[in-house]
Amino acid sequence: MLKDFIRKRSIHICLVCTGGCNGCDIEVAALLSQRYDLEQYGIFLHNNPRECDALLVTGTVAKQWQEKLVEFYDKVPEPKAVVAIGACALSGGIFQQEGDKVSAPVSDIIPVDAEVPGCPPRPAEIASAVLKYVPPALASYRRKS
Numbered sequence: 001m002l003k004d005f006i007r008k009r010s011i012h013i014c015l016v017c018t019g020g021c022n023g024c025d026i027e028v029a030a031l032l033s034q035r036y037d038l039e040q041y042g043i044f045l046h047n048n049p050r051e052c053d054a055l056l057v058t059g060t061v062a063k064q065w066q067e068k069l070v071e072f073y074d075k076v077p078e079p080k081a082v083v084a085i086g087a088c089a090l091s092g093g094i095f096q097q098e099g100d101k102v103s104a105p106v107s108d109i110i111p112v113d114a115e116v117p118g119c120p121p122r123p124a125e126i127a128s129a130v131l132k133y134v135p136p137a138l139a140s141y142r143r144k145s
């Protein structure tokens, strides 16, 4: 019962990789290790957008991902936040030269509340961005509605 109470007041995140080298995804996965222990901050990783508060988006948004990313975003219940992670999500990164096969930045496709630069960013930087930007984004989303 206490666990349910606390989980309702936690941040539930969903990771979406939209095309890249998966380096950023490995850094997000590292957050679940004992070294970083993401859950100690009340952040839980899900694979279902319908159960999350925030989307963590990595990758260049390959052309095939453009519509799917919007579908993912629409499935997240309100209030919601988006954190774009890594150079690919912010600008296309090393995949910029692929031209029209790449739809980055993520902010051109869906609203982004926080950006974490780096190739890849460190796990601590990702956790810090989630803790710093997601709660205010959710609160302001509530105020808007």
Ligand code: SF4
Pocket (backbone or CB within 6 Å): 019, 020, 021, 022, 023, 024, 025, 058, 059, 085, 086, 087, 088, 089, 093, 094, 118, 119, 120
């Ligand atoms: S930002 Fe760098 S590490 Fe992350 S997916 Fe792109 S190339 Fe890989």
